Structure formats: C-alpha cells, structure tokens
Amino acid sequence: MRLKSLQGRMALLVGVATLTGALVYAGVTQWPLPQLIAAAAELMQSHVDVGWLRTPLGGLLITLLLLVPIAMWLGSRLTRPFLRLLRALEGAVVSYRDGDFGFSIATRRKDEIGDLIRMHNELGHTLREQRQHLVQRELLLDTVVQKTPVALILTDNHQYVTYANIAARQLFNEGKSLEGVRFDALLRSGSDALREIVESGRDALFPVEMDGAEETFHISQRAFRLQGRPHHLYLFRRMTRELSRQEVATWKRVIRVISHELNNSLAPISSLAHSGAELARRGDRERLPGVFSSISERAKHLHHFISGYADVAKLPTPRIEPVAWGAFIEALSLHCTFRLCGELPERDGRFDAGQVEQALINLVKNAHESGTDEDEVTLSIAEVGQAWRIEVADRGPGMSEAVLAQALLPFYSTKRSGTGLGLALAREITEAHGGRLSLSNRRHGGLRVTLLLPMNDA
Template sequence: MRLGLRSLESRMVMLLGFAGVSGALIYAGVSQWPLPQILVWMRQEGIDLGTPAHFGFYGGILVSMAFLLPLSLWLGHRVMSPVTRLLRALEGAVASYRDGDFSFSIAATRRDELGELIRMHNALGQTLREQRQNLTQRELLLDTVVQNTPVALVLTDASGRVTYANIAARHLFNDGRTLHGLNFAELISDSPEALRRAVEGGEDALLTVEMDGGEETFHLSQRNFRLQGRPHRLQLFRRMTRELSRQEVATWKRVIRVISHELNNSLAPISSLAHSGAELARRGDTARLPGVFATIGERARHLHGFIAGYASFAKLPAPQPSSIDWKPFLENLSLHCKFQLRGSLPEQPGWFDAAQIEQVLINLVKNAHESGGAEDEVSISLTVVSRDVRIEVADRGPGMSETVLAQALLPFYSTKRSGTGLGLALAREIAEAHGGRIALANREEGGLRVSLLLPLGPRADR
C-alpha cells in the first residue's frame, strides 16, 4: 500500500516529532532560557515566588513532564480517535453480519490506511449482499422446483417431526394440509401396513399399496444426513404405477412381436408343406411325402423348443443351493462346452444350484464362442471377493457397444436375427435368485467379460 503525506503513519510520525520537539523546547526553556532569567529578574524586583532561581536536571525534567503530560494526552486522543471510531463501527458491522444483515456500511471520506480499510469493508459488504441475493434467488428456484415435483418429499428431524414437505407430500399424507411440525410416524399410522413397514425399515423399497380404490406402486428412497449440524432424514415417495404400466405394456408388445415373428416363421412353412403334401397325396406321388413330413416335424420341433424356452423363463424354479466342489463341477462343465481355465480354483466350495449355474455358464460360454473371437481365447476364471465368488467368462470378440451393454440383460432383447433375447435375461434371473448379480463389460484389450457374482454360503438376508 502506498503511503502519502496524509497517511496514518506519517501523521503519527509528525505528532510524535512535534511532541519530542515540544519536550526539548520546554526543557530548554525551564533549565536554560528564558525561565531562569525571568525568575532572577523577578527577585531583583522584589517578587519572590518561592521557587529556585535555576532548576537542575531533575527539576527541569519534572517541570517539563508537567507540561508534556496534558500535551501527550491530547495528542494521543487525536491519534487514536479515528481508530477507536473505526473499531466501534467494525464491531457493529461484525454483529450485523453475524445476524445475517449485510446492509451495514461505514461512511467515511478518509484518504489514509483507515479510509482504505473502510472502502474494503464496504466492498466486502456489497459482495456479501450480492451473494446473499443470488443465494436467495437460487433457494427460491430450488423451492419452486421441489414444491412442484410429483415426487412426495418429506424431511424429518431427529425426533421424527416434519421440518419440510412439498405439495405432493401434503396431498399424499394430509389431504393437502401442512405437515410442518407433525410427527411423521403418527401421521402414517393409518396408512397401509406395507408403507409403514417400508418407512420403518429405513431402506429403499418398491412397494404396492391399496389406495383410492386401486393399487398404487411407490418407490421409496430414504437417506440420513446432517443439516446445520443436526441429524435429519429425507424420504422420497415416487409413484411408479403409470411408469411400470407403460413398461409392462412395452414388454408385452415386444413379447408379442417376437412370438408372432417366430410363429409366422414356423407356421407359414408348415402350412405350405401341408398343402404340398396333400397335393402330392392326391396325385399319388408318395415318394416325396416322407421329406415333406420330415420338414414339417423339424419346424414343429423348432417351434416347440421356442415355446419351451419362454415357458422355462416364466416358470424358473427356486434354486436349491448346496455345497459345490469346484474341480468336479468344472470338469463336468467342460463336457458340454470348451473353455480355458485361468488362474487357480478357490479353496472354499461354492454354494449354488449346480444345474442352474451350469446352464448359465453353458449359455455364456456359447455366446463367447459365437462372438467371433478365437476359440482358445474363451476362458473362465474364479476369484474370491470378500464373501462372494466372481466367475468371469471372457472372450476376444468385438465386445458390445454402450447401447447394447445397457440393454443386453433385458428380457427379449437380442442383436441376433434368430435370437430370442432370453439367454442373458435367464442368467440374470438365476443369479439374482441366488442372491448374486451379473454384469457385462468390455475388456481393455478387446473382447467382452461377463461377471457372475455368487455368495460363498447361505445368507440370512436372502
């Protein structure tokens, strides 16, 4: 900071210099001239004030201090007065900021360091006011969005009382009336049991309840967090009935399209062959009839297998897990499909339904061989991860695009012209029935990796 002649430091130096010069002059006037000469003249004139005609060193110091003390007090007051006023103003400003009032400004026209500090303080207040205004506008926008969202939002404090609820929550739980200050547990005491249990469970849930003479499906999300240092709980109730209905209709349409396509592919040839067989029989050309009947039988068997595949997906039995020794299980699997075993086998035995998991791995290895990569690059590896075992089936094919990866596990989704879209969906269904999961990912060096995660033992939460 540049210091001009009117800076606080220069003024203080000038006042201290003035005090020093004044002290020296007073001491000289008391001890040297003119006070000693005046006292001698007064005595010659017969005026005796009872004071010595000449002050010594200590006497001069005492007389000088008698004059300098009031002068020092006055000069100190002149120096510290603006600083004291500024400190008081800053104290009031800090108190206002603490109370959330940023409208406080200090009026001053000083051109020294204190004036610069005042200008910086006023600039800070202006910045805080602008930020407060922007924050208020954002809070207003956020509150408008939250209030008008169709998702019912309820925020409760540590005692379970509602501190915030949007319009959807008020209509869902209190006929449009405010929920603020109400005990949420008491509020939902008359709600369907499934809803109460889901809220008390404290976990995310998908539940269906009887409401307004029909069934409503909700997705419940619950989170604990600290707001202004105090524990709070946020609960979001999202109506899923319409969305699930749309998804259900879309799924049924997809199923109908797939089944219609497959039925047409089989029934059209069967109808044509039946007509040809009748014509051959009418003409007495029986030599060609066995071929016609064989083709009809092949198309009928294909159609039967297609329908059986859908039936097996719809009627998948509950798994019967048991302890599985890895070596004989993989040796038996190798009789059905070809693969390379990477790494060592886990010491812990597996815990799953051998028939179902074997079918899953057969389908996965078959898909790996059909990916277009080298056959000797199709591999299976097993890794223990905490209390689970991860079975990975990998290949060196082209992998999958992001779009296909996102939908490959959905029922009836297939990129093959003759595919039913049930293979990976069935694998996912079996994995989840075992308390595990399945995931697909492209390999960095090229190819696809399908990970099947299964528990190593029975779990109490399944």
C-alpha cells in the same frame, strides 16, 4: 511511502513527537523556562536556584512531566480511527449474525483503513446479492418441489416431519399440513407392506388403496445430514400408469418376437410339408428323409425357443447348497470354452450350482458371439467382502451407452436371431440368489459382466 497511509502518518507523528520532546527539553534546560523562573523570582524579590534545571536529570524529569499529556493526546489521535473501525466492525458482525447484510460503513479516508472499510462494504454488497440469488433459487426449488407429482417427506432424527410437499399431504393427510407430525404415526395408518419397507430401509414397490382402487407406489429413502443434523428423505412415486405402460410395451415386444420366430419356423415347415406331400404323390421317396429331417430341425429350434421363454417365466427357487469351486469350474468347462484367470477361492461357495452354471453358460456364449477369440474369453472368481464376484470378460466391440441401459431387459437383443433372454435369464438367476448383475465396457475394448452373489454362510 504515501503520506496519507498509516505508515506515513505514524512516521509523521513519531517525528512530531521527537521534535516536540527535543524542543521541550531545550526549553526546560536552556531557554526560556530557566529565564522565566529567574525573572519571576526577581519580581517576587526571592532567590530561586534554577541551576538544577540545567542538569540532565532535572531537565529530563521536567521534560517527562510535560510530555505525558502530549503523548496521551498524540496516542488518542493515533488510535481513534482504529477504535472507530473496531466499533463499526462489531456492529457489522452483529448484523451479519442476525442475517442483515445491509450494514455499511461510511468513510472518506484514503489510507489502509479506508481501503479495508471499502472492501468490507463490497463484501456486504456481494453477500446481499448472493442472498437474493439464494432466496430466488430456494423459491424456485420450493415451487418445483411443491408442484411435482412425487410425494416428498423430510423428517428429522426423531421422525418428526420437517417438510412435506402438496403430493405428500394429499397422500397421507387429505391435503392437511404434515409439519410437526411423527412419520411413524402416519405409517401406522397405512399398509403393513409400507411399514415393513420403511423399517428395512430399502427401495421397493408397494400397493395403496385409493378411491376404491389399488395404486402402486415406489418408495425411495435416503439418510443424510442437513445443517449438521441427521435427516431422512422419503420419495413416493405413483407407478401404476408407468407399470401399465411398461407391461403393455413388454407384451407387445414379446408378441412381436414370438410372432417373428414362429413365422421364421412355421413358414419353412409349411413349405417343406407341401414339398414332402408332392414328393410322396410323385413316388420320389429318396428325398423324403431329407425333408422330414429339415422339418424336425425347425421343430427342435422352435421348441428350444419356446423353452427359453419358459425358463425365464418359471425360474424355480434356488436350492442353496455348498459348492466346491474346482468341481464347479470343471463341470462348466464341459459346456463352454473359457480361460480361467487367477486362483480359485479356497472356501466353498453356497448357491444353486445348476442355475449359476446356466447363467455362466449364457454369458460365455454371448462373449464368444461377440467375435472374441476363444483364449480372450476369461472367467474369474474372487471374494469381495461378504460376496462372491464372478466376472466373464471378452475383447469384443463392447456396448454403447444406449445398449448398456437396455441390455438386461427381457427380449431386448441387438442380434438378428437373438431372443434377448441370455442376459435376462442370468440377471433373474443372480437376483433370485439375492445378488446383482452389472455390465461395463473394458478400458481397451470388450465387455465385462459381473455377478455379485452373497456368500449365504450357513
């Protein structure tokens, strides 16, 4: 036990207090207080009985009277550092509440109180450094947000703008400040399409008339809590140039795919036509049916290829009708081979049976082309919330992350003879029903394609 520790000091003070009490009691009952009183009585020529001081009760009373001021003094010495520490901590708490972390407490103590004060000072130093780093990060973040071309608007729960960057001020208020302005007032001065999108709470594209030309913007909106209060964040990104670039890239890809497929069909047709003409000139009519048959096959392949593009470009509006799952699966099994997993739902679905059947035929066909055995291509249907989940799964090699990111794009294919329309058509059909199509790799190998179709209850 350290002598300078609080425990050591308290033990020392208790020992001093005990020794003082014993000395005071001895001085009152034995010596020198009785002798002093007797001597004073002799000088004053009076008789004073001091025998009662030697009794336990008398000595104890006098001892207590003398020890009270001594105990008060020792108590003040013992509690003084605690009181000073509490006042200092009170000042530190007030400073921290006001955001001032520069408050520190000076001390030379070597006991536990000194250790606590030093730890408090270290905490203040750490908080100061963290606050400096936070301020620097906030400054960096604000600089990035202000310089980004994406318009950003943050509103509180009452639709008042609490933050807007430069792009947002230029887009909505000719470069003037937006803080404190009601966001719905800004929307009233904009297009009807923008107001409808914001009211719906979804992400979408919308046109804006700017400098005599139409610009396309994409809006993303999210709700979250900031400092315990609800806020809304709106992001407006100009997409005109990006959409134009994507459109040009898509057309280039389409032209490249169509040109490749046309060349693959027209070259053999031209060659076969020339061969047929040569055979006819020689009078060799026995081989002409085979030539014409080959030309017909290539023409049918080319017609099928072109009609696939037409299906994607001219997908009709789905005719939503009640569909019995049993009859639907039976009809689907006539066109492709798969293994049904689980029980079929008892409640009928509501969708365009012909379009969904075409989407599933494409997905099952892709599953077979992955090299999966016929019994490993599975189909399952389940009711999930307010949607039907239809899954087609295989045990092929699956897809890499790069392929997964682009597999649903039209005309994208990793197959030599693929058109890249199967998954794209399935996606178009699913989204036309208000649903969503997703791809994911299976844990032990293979690919899972999931269609989520809304129930469309009547």
